[in-house]
Structure formats: structure tokens, C-alpha cells
Amino acid sequence: MRFPLQKARAHLIEKANTWPIVWVDTVDECAADYDERVVYTVRPTTMAKYMVGLHEIGHLHHPHTAGLVNEAQAWAWAAINSHPDFEPWRDYRLWRTLSSYFATHLPWPGDPAEPA
Ligand SMILES: [Zn+2]
Numbered sequence: 001m002r003f004p005l006q007k008a009r010a011h012l013i014e015k016a017n018t019w020p021i022v023w024v025d026t027v028d029e030c031a032a033d034y035d036e037r038v039v040y041t042v043r044p045t046t047m048a049k050y051m052v053g054l055h056e057i058g059h060l061h062h063p064h065t066a067g068l069v070n071e072a073q074a075w076a077w078a079a080i081n082s083h084p085d086f087e088p089w090r091d092y093r094l095w096r097t098l099s100s101y102f103a104t105h106l107p108w109p110g111d112p113a114e115p116a
Helices: 005-016 047-060 067-081 084-089 092-104
Strands: 021-024 031-033 038-042
Touching (some): 005 021, 005 047, 047 084, 067 092
């Protein structure tokens, strides 16, 4: 079953509300700019990329935490706000892919929010 790109793209735009989305080419470029209130994310061609987009939007909903706590909150926001129509794509492969994305975005050592 092919992932519905246009529906996922429309849902990200809806969830970003008044915050503009800048479509970037690679997952490494994905970010949430708190100062400019802009979301940078890739085109949601897969469920994992759609979740990354929701995650970046989630960051803008949690501007007052940092590090690991902030990452966890942004992923929780993404999980809660993903569209129920995309449920068939929420399988073990999705969580494995997201785990590797999460591992590359952990806070640097010495980050005050990182657990000892
Ligand atoms: Zn993040």
C-alpha cells in the first residue's frame, strides 16, 4: 500500500497552523526554529518522514524544555497528533526507523537536561 504523500503533506500544513513549513532535502536538515517559528522538514513520502515532520512541529509546542526531555515531548506530540488514517503504517519498522533518527538527535554530552 502506497503512502498517501499529498494527504500527509496537507496534514502537516494543517498541524503547523500559522507556522510556515520549509521543505528541505534531507532528514539531517530537519529542525524547528524557535525564534523564527519556522518548521524545516522533508516531504512526507514515507510514514517515518511524516512523523519527523510532526516531531519538528511538536518542538514548537514545547519551547520551554531542553535536551532529552524536549526530544521526548516532541515525539510524544507527534505520536498523539498523527492522523488516524495513517495507522496501517505505524508498525515495528516505523519505530525502528524513528529510533535511529532519535539516536542521532540526542543532546550533546554535558547538556544539562541529559540524564547522568
Ligand atoms: Zn527533535
